[in-house]
Amino acid sequence: MKKLKVLFMPIDGTGHVNASIALAQVLIKAGHECTFGICDQWRGKLEPYRIREILWSMNDRQNADESAAKYWGLYLKEKGILGPVSPLEKAVIILKEQKSVNKTQQEIDDKVEQTISQVRPDIIILDQMSSLIVKKSGIPWVLVCSCNPLTSIRDDRTPPAFSGLPTTGPISEWQTFNRVYNENIQETWQVFNDIEVANGFPKLKENSLISESKYLNIYGYPLELDYLDIRPLPDNWYRFDNFMRSEQHLPFEIPEQLLDKPGKLIYFSLGSMGGTDVDNMKRLVGILAKSKHRFIVSKGPLDDEYDLPDNMWGEISVPQINVLPLVDLVITHGGNNTITETFSCGKPMIVMPLFGDQYDNAQRVHEKGFGIRLDAYKCSEEELLTTIESLVNDNILSEKLKKISQRIRTENSLTKLPEIFENLVQTYAIAQVLIKAGHECTFGICDQWRGKLEPYGIREILWSMNDRENADQSTAKYWGLYLKEKGILGPEGPLEKAVIMLKDQKNIVEMHRKINQKVEQTICQLKPDIILVDQMASLVSVMKSGVVGT
Known part of the structure; x- marks a missing residue:
C-alpha cells in the first residue's frame, strides 16, 4: 500500500484534537503522512507527534497566543453552560448558540477548500458536524465521533443525547427531554438541512445536525460501556475501545512532595475547560483538602487564580495519559477521552459532569457499576469524601477493572485503523x-x-x-x-x-x-x-x- 496523505479536521477543543492525535499516531506508525487543518491557537503543539500543521486564522479568535482551552472555557462560562443548571437547560443554551456555530462552520469551509488544494489528501478525517467542501471534493472521508456515541447514533431504544438519563427509563423523562430539545433545535436544523439538500446531499436525520459519511463512521467507546446491549452497531459504523494517544515526549513521575505522604493517590481533573469555573474548583479543592489521600490536580487554564493545599500537587495541565497508570482513583468531568483512557488503565471513577455528553458518560459509568456519578456543583463534603473511601476500598471493582484493562490492551483495537x-x-x-x-x-x-x-x-x-x-x-x-x-x-x-x-x-x-x-x-x-x-x-x-x- 502506498503512503497515504491523511488530512484531519477536528473541532479545535482539546478533547477532539487529542482524539484525532491518537488516530494520527497509529497511521504515522504505519508509514502514512498526517496533516491537521486547525485554528492557529494550536501552533507548534502537534509537531511533537510528527503531525504537520496547517494553521487557520479564525475571525472570532483575537488572541492567537491564548490557548483554545482557555478560549472555550471562558466562552462556556460566559454563556452559562458552566454552572449549576440542569442538563436540559444547558442543552437549550447550546442550541441557541448554534447560529453562531453555523457561521463558524461556513468560515471553516472556506479554509477547508484551500487546505484540500494544498494537501491533496487521499482521505479526510472529519470531527465536525459537517463540511460541504469535504463532501463535494469526491475524496473518501471518515466521520469521527469523539464524544459519547449517543451524540451521533440516535436510536429510540437509547436515552436522548446530552440528557444523562438512565437507559432503563422512565421513558416519560426521555420524551420530555426530547420534546424541549426538538422544539429548540428545529429552526437551526431547518437551516442546516436546507443547505445540505440545496447542495444535492440527502436530508439530515430529523433534529440532528450531524451529517454521516457514506464511506465510514467511527467512534471510540469501550465494549463494556457501549450501548450494544440495547441497540446494534449501525451499518457503516466501526467501534474502537478508545482513541488513546501516546505521550512519550511528556514523561511523568509522582512529585516529591507527594511521595512520602500517606493515603491513596487520586487524579482530579475537570478537563481543559471546566477549570475556568474557578469558584467551583476552589469549592471542590477545599473539600478534597480534608481527605486523608493525596491528589494530582489538573488545575485548568486559570491555574494562577487559586492555590492547592498540602495534600495536592498540580499544574495548568498534566500529561494525563502518563498519570492515569499511577493513581488509584480518578475524579473527572466525564469527557469522552478521560472516560475511555481511565477505563483502559483499569481505574474506578467519580464522574462529575459539567455539560453535553459528559452527563451521558457519567450515567453510563454509574449504571454499569464502574464508578459513581456526583453533581459537580451540589455534592456535599460528606458525599464526596464518603464516595472516595467507598471506591478506593472496593477490591472487587478493582479486580474487575483490571481484567477489562487487560482485554482492552491485549486487543488494542486502534491498531486495526x-x-x-x-x-x-x-x-x-x-x-x-x-x-x-x-x-x-x-x-x-x-x-x-x-x-x-x-x-x-x-x-x-x-x-x-x-x-x-x-x-x-x-x-x-x-x-x-x-x-x-x-x-x-x-x-x-x-x-x-x-x-x-x-x-x-x-x-x-x-x-x-x-x-x-x-x-x-x-x-x-x-x-x-x-x-x-x-x-x-x-x-x-x-x-x-x-x-x-x-
Whole structure:
C-alpha cells in the first residue's frame, strides 16, 4: 500500500484534537503522512507527534497566543453552560448558540477548500458536524465521533443525547427531554438541512445536525460501556475501545512532595475547560483538602487564580495519559477521552459532569457499576469524601477493572485503523479514479451491499450467498458475529487465533468455490475489458477468461 496523505479536521477543543492525535499516531506508525487543518491557537503543539500543521486564522479568535482551552472555557462560562443548571437547560443554551456555530462552520469551509488544494489528501478525517467542501471534493472521508456515541447514533431504544438519563427509563423523562430539545433545535436544523439538500446531499436525520459519511463512521467507546446491549452497531459504523494517544515526549513521575505522604493517590481533573469555573474548583479543592489521600490536580487554564493545599500537587495541565497508570482513583468531568483512557488503565471513577455528553458518560459509568456519578456543583463534603473511601476500598471493582484493562490492551483495537483506512481508499479510490476518467466500473459483490455502491457511480451485480440468510444484515455484522462465534474475537494470543483461522480453512475453500461460480457468470454477463481482484486466492474463472486481471 502506498503512503497515504491523511488530512484531519477536528473541532479545535482539546478533547477532539487529542482524539484525532491518537488516530494520527497509529497511521504515522504505519508509514502514512498526517496533516491537521486547525485554528492557529494550536501552533507548534502537534509537531511533537510528527503531525504537520496547517494553521487557520479564525475571525472570532483575537488572541492567537491564548490557548483554545482557555478560549472555550471562558466562552462556556460566559454563556452559562458552566454552572449549576440542569442538563436540559444547558442543552437549550447550546442550541441557541448554534447560529453562531453555523457561521463558524461556513468560515471553516472556506479554509477547508484551500487546505484540500494544498494537501491533496487521499482521505479526510472529519470531527465536525459537517463540511460541504469535504463532501463535494469526491475524496473518501471518515466521520469521527469523539464524544459519547449517543451524540451521533440516535436510536429510540437509547436515552436522548446530552440528557444523562438512565437507559432503563422512565421513558416519560426521555420524551420530555426530547420534546424541549426538538422544539429548540428545529429552526437551526431547518437551516442546516436546507443547505445540505440545496447542495444535492440527502436530508439530515430529523433534529440532528450531524451529517454521516457514506464511506465510514467511527467512534471510540469501550465494549463494556457501549450501548450494544440495547441497540446494534449501525451499518457503516466501526467501534474502537478508545482513541488513546501516546505521550512519550511528556514523561511523568509522582512529585516529591507527594511521595512520602500517606493515603491513596487520586487524579482530579475537570478537563481543559471546566477549570475556568474557578469558584467551583476552589469549592471542590477545599473539600478534597480534608481527605486523608493525596491528589494530582489538573488545575485548568486559570491555574494562577487559586492555590492547592498540602495534600495536592498540580499544574495548568498534566500529561494525563502518563498519570492515569499511577493513581488509584480518578475524579473527572466525564469527557469522552478521560472516560475511555481511565477505563483502559483499569481505574474506578467519580464522574462529575459539567455539560453535553459528559452527563451521558457519567450515567453510563454509574449504571454499569464502574464508578459513581456526583453533581459537580451540589455534592456535599460528606458525599464526596464518603464516595472516595467507598471506591478506593472496593477490591472487587478493582479486580474487575483490571481484567477489562487487560482485554482492552491485549486487543488494542486502534491498531486495526491503518488497514481499515487503506482498504477504504483502495476500494473507492480505484473505481472513482477510473470513473472520473470516463470508464465504467462494476462491482460483483454479495447482496448485503445492495444500494451502497450506487452513490459512487458504481454499478452493482449482486450475488446471493448461501451462507448469508439475511440479506438485510450488514457484512460488518455478519463477519463480526462469525469471528465471535469461532473464538477469533477474544483474549487469546495471536498464535491461537491464527490456528483457529487455519482450522476454518475448509469453510473458506468452499466459499471460494462458490465465488468462482458467481464470477464466471458475471464475466459472461459483463464482458469486461479488465478485472480487478481483491481475494485471498486466485480465481480460476478469471484466469481462464482470457481477460486481463490484476
